[in-house]
Amino acid sequence: MESTREHNFLIKLVLVGSSGVGKTCLIQRYNGDPYNPDILPSISGDWLVRKIEVGGKRVKLRIWDTSGVERLRPLTTSYYRYSNGVFLVYDVASEGSFNDIQSYWSQSVNQHAPEKATKILVGNKSDLIERRVVSTKRGEELADKLGIPFFEVSAKNNLELGKAFHTMTLLITKTLMNDNEPGDSQSGVVVDPKANSKSPYLRNLAGLFARSRDQSNRASMLN
Ligand SMILES: Nc1nc2c(ncn2[C@@H]2O[C@H](COP(=O)(O)OP(=O)(O)O)[C@@H](O)[C@H]2O)c(=O)[nH]1
Numbered sequence: 001m002e003s004t005r006e007h008n009f010l011i012k013l014v015l016v017g018s019s020g021v022g023k024t025c026l027i028q029r030y031n032g033d034p035y036n037p038d039i040l041p042s043i044s045g046d047w048l049v050r051k052i053e054v055g056g057k058r059v060k061l062r063i064w065d066t067s068g069v070e071r072l073r074p075l076t077t078s079y080y081r082y083s084n085g086v087f088l089v090y091d092v093a094s095e096g097s098f099n100d101i102q103s104y105w106s107q108s109v110n111q112h113a114p115e116k117a118t119k120i121l122v123g124n125k126s127d128l129i130e131r132r133v134v135s136t137k138r139g140e141e142l143a144d145k146l147g148i149p150f151f152e153v154s155a156k157n158n159l160e161l162g163k164a165f166h167t168m169t170l171l172i173t174k175t176l177m178n179d180n181e182p183g184d185s186q187s188g189v190v191v192d193p194k195a196n197s198k199s200p201y202l203r204n205l206a207g208l209f210a211r212s213r214d215q216s217n218r219a220s221m222l223n
C-alpha cells in the first residue's frame with residue numbers, strides 16, 4: 001500500500017487519437033526513452049508512471065496509452081474512466097487524423113471522460129516540415145473552437161513535450177485544489193490537506209500558460 005505522503009497528487013492522464021499519430025512514441029519519449037521509429041502499433045492500452053514536481057507539489061502521473069485502431073476504438077471509452085486529463089493527439093502530416101479529432105475524438109472525450117477532466121489538443125510530428133498538411137493556425141482554430149489549450153510537439157525531436165505535460169499537470173492540480181476534496185476517490189486523486197490554493201505558482205498559472213503557448217507557437221513557426 002502506497003503512502004499518501006509520497007505524492008500530493010495522483011493524476012490519471014490518457015492519450016487518445018487515431019492510429020499512427022505517435023501516442024506511444026510521445027509517452028515513451030516523455031518517459032525518457034529514446035525515439036524508436038520501429039515501434040509496433042498498440043493493440044491494447046498500457047500505462048506507465050512518472051513522478052514530477054510541479055510548483056513544489058509532488059505529482060504522480062499515471063499515463064495511459066490507448067489504441068486508435070478503428071475496430072478497437074470502443075475500448076478506449078473505458079480508459080477515460082476517472083481520468084483527470086486527456087490529450088487529443090493528431091499528426092500534423094495527416095489530414096485524416098486531424099479530421100478524426102473533430103468528427104470522433106472530441107465527441108468521444110466529451111461523452112465518456114469526467115466532466116472536469118482537462119483536455120489539451122496536441123499536433124505531433126512538427127519535425128515533418130515538408131510533409132505537413134495541417135498548419136499551426138488550423139490547429140489553433142480547432143483548439144479555440146473546442147475551448148482547450150494547444151501544443152505542437154515532436155516525439156522524434158523531443159520538442160515541446162515537456163511543456164505540454166507540464167501545462168496539463170498544472171491545470172489539473174489547479175482544478176483539484178479548487179475542488180479541495182481530500183481523498184476524492186472519484187477522480188482517483190490524493191489531495192494533500194496542506195495543499196494551499198493560494199500558492200504563488202497557481203496565481204501565476206494563467207501567465208505561465210499564455211507564455212508556454214506563445215513559445216510553442218513561436219517554436220513551430222521557426223521550424
Ligand atoms: N517524424 C515523426 N514520426 C513520428 C513521431 N512520433 C511518432 N512517429 C512515428 O509515427 C509512427 C506511429 O507512432 P506510434 O507511437 O506507434 O503511434 P500511435 O499509433 O499513435 O501509438 C511510428 O512509425 C513513429 O516512428 C514524430 O514526432 N515525428
Ligand SMILES: [Mg+2]
Pocket residue numbers: 023024025040041042065066067
Ligand atoms: Mg500506440
